[in-house]
Amino acid sequence: MISKDLEFRISQYIDDDLPSSQQAELRQWLETDSAAAVALEQYQKLNRLLKNVGPVPEVDYSALSARISDAVSACDAQPQILYSFKWVKQAVSVAVAACVVIAAGVWMSSSMSRSSRTLVQVELPRAETTAAPAVAQIHIGPSANSSSFNTNEAMVVKSTKLVIASVSGNGHDSSLPY
Amino acid sequence: MDARSETNPSSEADRAVSDGPLVEQALAGDRAAFDTLVVRYQRQAVAVSYRLLGNSDDALEVTQEAFIKAYRSLDTLQNADAFGGWLMRIVSNLSLNFRRGRKIRVQLPLDDMLGPAEAGSSGSQWMARNDDPATSMQSKELGAQLQQALEQLPDKQRLAIVMFTIEEMPQKKVAEILGISVEAVKWHVFQGRKRLKELLKEHL
Secondary structure (H helix, E strand, C coil), X not given: CCCHHHHHHHHHHHCCCCCHHHHHHHHHHHHHCHHHHHHHHHHHHHHHHHHCCCCCCCECHHHHHHHHHHHHHHHXXXXXXXXHHHHHHHHHHHHHHHHHHXXXXXXXXXXXXXXXXXXXXXXXXXXXXXXXXXXXEEECCCCCCCCCCCCCCCCCCCCCEEEEECCCCCCCCCCCCC | CCHHHHCCCCCHHHHCCCHHHHHHHXXXXXXXXXXXXXXXXXXXHHHHHHHHHCCHHHHHHHXXXXXXXHHHCHHHCCCHHHHHHHHHHHHHHHHHXXXXXXCCCCCXXXXXXXXXXXXXXXXXXXXXXXXXXXXXXHHXXXXXXXXXXXXXXXXXXXHHHHXXXXXXXXXHHHHHHHCCCHHHHHHHHHHHHHHHHHHCXXXX
């Protein structure tokens, strides 16, 4: 078993592609490493095999070049047509792209306006009311009589009146210690 | 007939003008300039395609297809002087696609372009040119096994082996065709060899 690096150097060696300094080093190595020597022999044999695969079949190259020339002439008549087709293809591509963009825009705007028109019903908790008469009224905030206290109701929004209503029964929670 | 003597792509006359000006002239509508490029590269195109496909008819079809494709997209070639590498990339891509699909069976019969030994035959003829029947049989078998082994390699390794080891193209050119570095070409060649050594160990 020889290392991949050594095999790679052997491969370069048979191509005469190894720097001379490395060639000497490799030769020394091959003298002591029999596995490497066998690998070199196999690579050389493979190389000979590949280089002697035989010639390419005889071809009448005059006839081939004439045929290619005819084929090229045949497509030579088409460039103008191909050119205009090229323009048509480009125009169609641009038109299709524009249609896609417009369709996407229309779809997005319609979906946005649809979503803005959607009605959402929200049930808010109702204020607790009682039919019982008020037992006390507490005013919160500045006295109605006080003119010196300046408040901005627009900024501070809060209820200014708390109504304590009476309830039926004693309203006492017996679980409480007081 | 020795086709090599008739339209040798490397002949001095052909090489008098480099690829760049010929590409420019072809782009300007000079068909003769493109024909010169065809003559210059058809042999290499057929060879690479044949090594990848193992079939001369298919190789000729792919070569023709590659030149047509190159002509049609000549205006996309950024470096006119790199025409050869660019064409070989088209040839190798088409060959690999052809192998995968075996679908470009169109156009005209191509038997008339093959030499007498090849006309009417198809499939791998590698190493089958020995007159001794026993050796010929052995060579045919080995050739077929070698081709099968090559077909098992990943595309980059197969292309590197075919172009560099079999067709003996310079590493730099192979790198250009494959769009990789020279070091990567060396590595792919090595990896391909290593795999082939395993696949063909009984013959080595």
